[in-house]
């Protein structure tokens with residue numbers, strides 16, 4: 001064998017196996033073991049073990065050594081061999097212990113590297129030794145109670161002598177590990193490979209779960225408590241808590257990601273089983289401990305700023321730390337506070353509905369986006385709207401009705417779909433409102449004007465709105481509206497029939513009449529007006545025609561709702577004017593008069609002063625001025641003079657100046673409200689009588705509770721008291737003789 | 748300047764032509780401007796009927812009344828045979 005080949009130890013450090021020489025001998029006697037069989041066999045093995053332990057070349061081949069072990073075991077030397085081997089292992093491990101303990105107590109990287117190397121080397125050695133003693137392991141160690149298999153024995157020894165719980169080496173290693181983790185959390189780069197090896201050693205040695213992890217969690221807790229407190233105080237002390245809270249939320253999110261990464265196999269170095277515990281600690285110490293203070297300082301600001309991403313983070317983390325209730329209460333409070341500020345500010349009535357729609361959209365998108373449509377948040381939003389919208393009774397209902405009217409008239413340049421969407425959003429506001437009767441009264445009044453003045457932008461939109469209202473208010477309300485539409489349809493047929501009559505053809509005015517059923521339409525105040533003879537004849541002709549078709553009826557003319565198309569010839573232009581009937585009456589006077597005073601006009605038309613003032617202002621002071629006024633002031637007095645604007649010009653041929661009819665007068669507004677309140681009184685009367693009729697005797701408290709339970713509109717206790725007094729006066733009820741707080745039904 | 752009405756869109760409310768506007772139906776006691784208890788809205792759907800005896804009722808109310816045998820075809824107000832006034 002030449003020298004060069006002898007150096008070649010093969011990959012496992014053993015000498016290559018010798019070529020077997022075939023020897024055949026006859027057995028004459030039973031072979032007898034030499035006396036020093038055990039001695040020499042072990043010496044051979046001991047030499048190999050020590051070579052492995054000192055990283056030297058092993059003289060004998062693995063095969064030969066393996067057979068030696070096998071022979072020892074076959075000749076009942078298993079126990080002796082196992083004991084001798086364990087002594088060898090112990091001796092080696094003790095030398096490792098001594099070497100590590102010779103380092104000055106430290107948690108340095110160098111020390112960590114030593115520990116890693118010691119463990120790696122131990123594992124390398126033990127793998128070789130175990131393969132050598134495989135036969136012993138299988139036939140003896142694994143089969144015998146009370147002793148460890150070789151690998152486990154070595155792990156146990158390493159734990160007993162080197163990384164001893166409580167011992168300096170383990171304490172130092174763990175401290176070093178934790179220092180590195182803290183350093184990494186502080187933004188420094190650490191050797192993750194080294195840390196991974198140490199953690200792996202702790203896992204192999206069963207030291208991770210029971211010894212290391214509790215320390216890891218304690219350190220993590222300390223670290224995040226400190227950082228959480230620092231960031232929280234930044235939030236609570238910042239002039240704008242929103243920005244600081246946003247910063248904190250991003251930090252938590254980042255921390256959670258970092259910890260998660262730290263526990264990802266191959267990328268990080270801690271075990272996946274620690275992930276949830278670490279991220280929970282980060283969230284708990286950052287947010288949970290200071291949850292209320294954080295919300296108080298920053299939540300409203302995030303809502304104001306529509307900070308969708310931050311609100312998403314906030315919801316996610318509050319959900320995980322199970323503090324949704326706190327967040328929801330804060331959200332409820334925000335919605336109520338902001339909402340009632342919008343509703344109660346009487347200076348912004350002009351934009352109230354737009355503001356509410358915008359606010360609702362914002363709240364809804366926050367609930368459906370950042371708050372993931374969480375049912376309890378959906379409910380909180382709904383409840384908050386119901387609460388704040390009704391803080392101010394009646395007005396929101398009135399304004400929503402008018403908003404819809406405006407939409408139905410103008411369409412606002414929206415597509416059909418956009419308009420539908422906007423109407424739906426208006427109804428979603430309306431849904432929260434308790435005083436639905438106010439809405440109904442104003443809606444009906446506005447619808448009447450749209451129909452009578454031909455101002456609806458689309459029939460389809462009107463019909464679709466009617467269907468929506470049927471769903472919201474019930475058919476009792478909409479049946480009246482449907483009857484209004486029907487009257488308009490019937491009136492169109494009637495107009496056609498009338499025009500076909502011979503008498504109609506003798507009139508020089510093209511007259512059509514909307515005939516309304518009473519009790520279906522809003523009621524209008526009676527307006528006295530002097531109608532010129534020629535026009536009075538027209539109405540007479542129509543009335544005769546109508547009564548001829550419908551026996552037992554009569555017609556009550558409503559001049560305030562009528563309107564006309566005039567052909568007007570000015571010196572400089574001929575125009576078609578769309579005017580109210582009252583405007584018509586005034587303008588016709590100027591066919592015979594060049595100039596007229598307010599007093600003269602009033603004498604001629606008999607219009608009530610307030611109404612006539614509005615008419616004159618619309619003709620002489622509005623955007624389109626067909627009359628001139630002197631003096632030019634806005635106010636109107638008896639002696640102010642009016643004359644035709646001789647220089648009248650307009651870019652259009654058809655000019656509308658009857659907007660005053662559409663516009664609600666203050667008197668109308670008041671009348672509509674009064675009417676609702678009158679109706680309410682009747683409803684309350686009826687409800688009390690119905691309750692008392694069935695219950696006979698009730699205390700004031702019980703009666704109040706029952707009445708409020710049945711009413712669909714708000715009523716204050718004072719009002720209720722008045723109604724009860726009224727019923728006592730009218731002898732529907734009386735007070736009990738003995739107990740004045742009890743009411744008795746009088747049959 | 749010359750103004751001439753081309754079109755006139757007038758508005759009128761129709762009412763039952765009764766001597767007293769607050770009159771009620773002798774059967775259901777609802778005002779005539781309202782409808783009978785079975786109807787939802789007054790007007791074409793719930794007409795009135797005049798008797799030769801000059802009594803007026805909701806047509807629905809009177810028909811219901813006349814269906815009852817005990818009515819014996821009489822006007823409920825004066826117990827004379829009810830005959831509708833011809834137009």
Ligand SMILES: [Zn+2]
Pocket residue numbers: 772773774775776777782783784804805808
């Ligand atoms: Zn009746």
Ligand SMILES: [Zn+2]
Pocket residue numbers: 782783784785786792793794805807808
């Ligand atoms: Zn009827």
Ligand SMILES: [Zn+2]
Pocket residue numbers: 798800801802822823824825826
């Ligand atoms: Zn009669």
